[in-house]
Amino acid sequence: MKMIDSLQNPSVKKWKKLHTKKEREKTNTFLVEGFHLVEEALKSDVEITTIIVDQDANLPRALDFSNVSMTYVSNQVMRAISETETPQGIIAVCKKQETKDISSGRGQKWLLLDRIQDPGNVGTMIRTADAAGLDGVLLSPGCADIYNAKTIRATQGSLFHIPVVTAELTTWLNTFKEDSVPVYGTALEGGVPYQEMDSNPERGFALIVGNEGSGVDASLLSQTDKNLYVPIYGKAESLNVSLAAGILLYYLRG
């Protein structure tokens, strides 16, 4: 059994660096923390380099470690690697999955995120897209990093359930059109209240939601079949983008 209790250990230094996007991109790995998320990673086909466990952690029996390398560490080391205030004592080091060869295909349902800044919003929308039974989520290059600890936490494991891919959205809009999948933008100006659209789940859809401040990019909006908005009936200035996405996804899927 490997047991690490020094903060100077090269592996510890390496894992701590994974808190930064730069290092995650360089090494193509990321951290997944906590019982529930590690369990979801174990159940998925994501490749796990090792699972780091606090020597004093009380691991739930439900976790099946039979096919994975384990590394035990001291309390102090766990606190250094952890990105939470009260670590549960378990972190999986995972390999990023190669972008799968995704074909959109007729009748499919996709959520497209255009420059969403907040990791919590990105994660929550991945979770909601999973819940709504979508085929996947596409993120524009300007979105918050999928592999940020906050994003992963907010997905509650849905990152491991459906394809989540960073891609130039414009390229994909053409693919959706070739497959006769209707593309909907979201925009207050020039949009229609979503209730005016009939939901037609058989045809599928691609829904684009945009940046918390500036919304969906105008050039994307000009390429859609229709632009929708969620009406505000009270005095609120706007809805949180995750909320708007959830309302639209559940409406469009029927």
Place this chain on the structure above:
Amino acid sequence: MKMIDSLQNPSVKKWKKLHTKKEREKTNTFLVEGFHLVEEALKSDVEITTIIVDQDANLPRALDFSNVSMTYVSNQVMRAISETETPQGIIAVCKKQETKDISSGRGQKWLLLDRIQDPGNVGTMIRTADAAGLDGVLLSPGCADIYNAKTIRATQGSLFHIPVVTAELTTWLNTFKEDSVPVYGTALEGGVPYQEMDSNPERGFALIVGNEGSGVDASLLSQTDKNLYVPIYGKAESLNVSLAAGILLYYLRG
């Protein structure tokens, strides 16, 4: 012009204490921070004791301070009172509003929160209820504090737009029944998919959502007209409670 630059100033000590629920309850006051939220407070009928301004703050011209007491403070003092990492340099000290004499009334629409723990969820749901044009939000005594800085931030000002009242929910269920307002709980077990309900905005509704872990209390669920749930079509275990509330509110209001 009052100008405070000592952390030992009694007012500064008093304001800092307002970070705790205990002190907010004792003094019946709370802090509202940042340009947007202070502007919303100024536009509302909430009573403002004073507005604390960083001497170096660049205040937007849109803010109208003509009828309110101003207190200028040093950078250091502002950082001590602020509950954010990068203070905008403006904080309003507000009086809690007395619970208005709210009558439910036929056709009204209410959101009821049963022991929601996360201030972000409480705030987001107040904002969403406002957006959906609801008549108000009722919080059970076990909910996160309405006047917590995180709650207020998540409301984005909607706290000042609609009545938000802490109350025993059971008492209110009777009132809704007397007014023929249908009461819907949310529950996976014993509930029906929300799409099976016809939305009937004329009748109004009271929707109860519950604790992030345990859901709506069983005794409340037994007093509803019907219990609903948002179906999960993918592999996600659940939806975030704010998301579920948003989807249901927009569906029920039609």
